[in-house]
Amino acid sequence: MILSKSAIWILCVLLVVSIFMANLLNIIATDHNFYIENENEGINFTKYLGEKYVKITDTTKNLIWFLQISDIHISIFRDPGRISQFQQFCDNTVKTINPAIVLATGDLTDAKAKDNLGSSQVKTEWVYYHNIIKESGVTDATVWLDIRGNHDNFNIRTINAQENYFRNYSVQGQEHAKSYMHIVDQNGIKAAFLGIDACPDPGLRRPFNFIGILDITEQQIIQKLKAEAETKADHIVWFGHYPTSCILPLKDESPWLDLRQLIGSSHGSQVYVCGHLHSMGGLVPKMYTKQKKGYLELELGDWKDNRMYRLGAIDHGQFSFVDQKHNVWPLVLITNPKHATYIMPGREPLHLVPKSTHIRILAFSDVTIKSVEMTFDQISWMKCRLTKAPLYVCNWLPYLFTKGIHHMYVKVTDDLGREANIDHPFTLDGSLMNFEISARILLMLDAGIVFQAIFGTLLLVNVLPLVVLRLQKYPPRYRRRFGRQVLRRIWLLSKIDRIFYPIVLYAVYLPFGPWAIGELIDSHIGAIFAWGILIKGSFLPEPFTYMYGSVQLMFVQIPLIFVLAHCLEHRLFGQNVRGIRRLIKNLPFVFLLSIQLLLAYFFWLEYGTTCFIFGPLRTWSIALSILLWYKTLNLPLEYCRNLIKLNDMPS
CATH class of the missing domain: 3.60.21.10 (Metallo-dependent phosphatases)
Incomplete structure (x- = not known):
């Protein structure tokens, strides 16, 4: 068999x-x-x-x-x-x-x-x-x-x-x-x-x-x-x-x-x-x-x-x-x-x-x-x-x-x-x-290893499906209608270079680049990385950073993919939607943006203005989300026609 x-x-x-x-x-x-x-x-x-x-x-x-x-x-x-x-x-x-x-x-x-x-x-x-x-x-x-x-x-x-x-x-x-x-x-x-x-x-x-x-x-x-x-x-x-x-x-x-x-x-x-x-x-x-x-x-x-x-x-x-x-x-x-x-x-x-x-x-x-x-x-x-x-x-x-x-x-x-x-x-x-x-x-268990495992898993969930779908020539197949529609949206999104690469590159940046730079202790500038914290010429391997980054991945970066896929569908098939219905269609992004603003506000209260300004994890990700949302809703007509043709391909 x-x-x-x-x-x-x-x-x-x-x-x-x-x-x-x-x-x-x-x-x-x-x-x-x-x-x-x-x-x-x-x-x-x-x-x-x-x-x-x-x-x-x-x-x-x-x-x-x-x-x-x-x-x-x-x-x-x-x-x-x-x-x-x-x-x-x-x-x-x-x-x-x-x-x-x-x-x-x-x-x-x-x-x-x-x-x-x-x-x-x-x-x-x-x-x-x-x-x-x-x-x-x-x-x-x-x-x-x-x-x-x-x-x-x-x-x-x-x-x-x-x-x-x-x-x-x-x-x-x-x-x-x-x-x-x-x-x-x-x-x-x-x-x-x-x-x-x-x-x-x-x-x-x-x-x-x-x-x-x-x-x-x-x-x-x-x-x-x-x-x-x-x-x-x-x-x-x-x-x-x-x-x-x-x-x-x-x-x-x-x-x-x-x-x-x-x-x-x-x-x-x-x-x-x-x-x-x-x-x-x-x-x-x-x-x-x-x-x-x-x-x-x-x-x-x-x-x-x-x-x-x-x-x-x-x-x-x-x-x-x-x-x-x-x-x-x-x-x-x-x-x-x-x-x-x-x-x-x-x-x-x-x-x-x-x-x-x-x-x-x-x-x-x-x-x-x-x-x-x-x-x-x-x-x-x-x-x-x-x-x-x-x-x-x-x-x-x-x-x-x-x-x-x-x-x-x-x-x-x-x-x-x-x-x-x-x-x-x-x-x-x-x-x-x-x-x-x-x-x-x-x-x-070892809390540090658990935090690393959660962060690594969420990072893969954020990147791997997009990469796999991008490599697929035909729309993904799925028996249930709702699941098939969601997969098709994300598959189409993965084909857009101006959306795909920023999402993947930002996710790749998180394990390596600094998440924030500023006064981590009064009068002492430090840098927060996924793998630890540099301050006062010393290195603190604080594993809780992985958990902090996991919150960003779980509640911002992964939902952002689904929100952008939803916005893409609106751009391709909802041009005639106007007024209050247009606002309702964008409510998922408004809700996601509210979460990001709240997380950034909390970070500002915790570590001050300098960390808030020089904060790729919390603050800069807001600008990235707005930019990707804007680009998705304003795709050129030629892009839209090509994507519609792809969408019409049989699974």
Whole structure:
């Protein structure tokens, strides 16, 4: 049986899609058995932890807990609740929970102009942040570890610039300008909290400050901090603003640092906590995954709009966590047995759980806890007893739950009658539970490669069909009438040199030529290219430029082809159309031009007049669109006659 051309094309497309999906699923797989690949090292480490912690009982020893807050975005222009409720968090929440550490993982201030597009450091916002922490006295009760986010780095010429207010108004800024480490030796646990500052230097204005960059110096500092943490602590909690998917190591020198590999190379590494992605506007509230090296990566929803914070705990070598909305009480975290999704074989002494004597629950409220109850069947409820706040315990028989996934249900009630009801899956044999696929994609892929792939694909979509159609001698065939008409219009358009070459040459220009030249930082001229940014004699390989260019291709350049094809049809077959009907025929171009003007206006607000004037990507493309539209509507009659003859040719 002879396959048709359409069938062959479909098979080729299916093959490419299948290969792509197979590679994608392999990259984001979380069932990768780190423990088996590193069995000897894993056995030695967990054996060491097992000897250190011995047995999980009802004692409060070998237990610490900490808090994380991220993307606070203190702003003097919008949402005063961010400031007032952040003050409540420091005054009440932190003091109620009494953690060993509070991690503030970046974007401490908003640093955005009143129009929400311009960006620069605002001293008043930093003063608010500083005063709230100082007046609350929170640093007297706990250790506050803050680190910069991309908003805290907007429009900063250098790390030592006067406008880098993090140095003077944060808690850690005076002592630690960038990455640093803090050791906690408390209650029988030695834990290192290692902060990664991946803010680029210099710090551009938004939006070209989305991806974090680790230069060679910072890579070496992080490696030294990690080596020190391994000698001084049993557990390493890594924290930073950017997810690992949004951190790009500079590769000017070899060897360069693979951050995920570095984090995973130490068995003491259990988790990397971060912010930055804001749970994708709430679409991915549980943005958690387990990286290939067997440790957890946990993105925390923002304080800015959602008022989220995180409680994390290390209990007898096991890491547990829960994310909670501000002012929602009681707060409950079950530490033994830990949640089945987040077990880390080879990094935790999981062999202690089947031998443990007690279920362990941390319960907090801003009033007295009235009762803590648990059950396995939602029928026979057992009361848990308080050993020492906040730890509640209950005897159990773990040998009854040795196979598969089981569920424990916990109900906590406080004196105001507020209840927290927890459905807690657990396993004693290492049975796996899956992470959400959207979270795995966002945290396990490389954002820079994704942005490049999107840009490259859209570039091909913009150029390839036009080139292929131009090479065809006869009109393209298609079964459906509408599709056939659209293809014919674009085929005719591809035959017009004065339209075809400007479209193709502009698309070819985008990957190579500058997109804008101007003040990317106050008083510093730079140039934006698809492949990075040149400023102050240095090169920043900021991959977000590809995404910025993709917007231009998706919403301007590709639609422009269809709009011009529509205008061509009007020029060839609609000469008698006048008045309001003529205006309606040109509405698609008016709409497209409006989008271009809006994008150019936004770019002007972001980077100023110089970039606006010398901006081939946003500004000059407007002139190109108007010119091509004018040329299409005013084709010479001879051109029109030839095109009409071509259109009348059989497919």
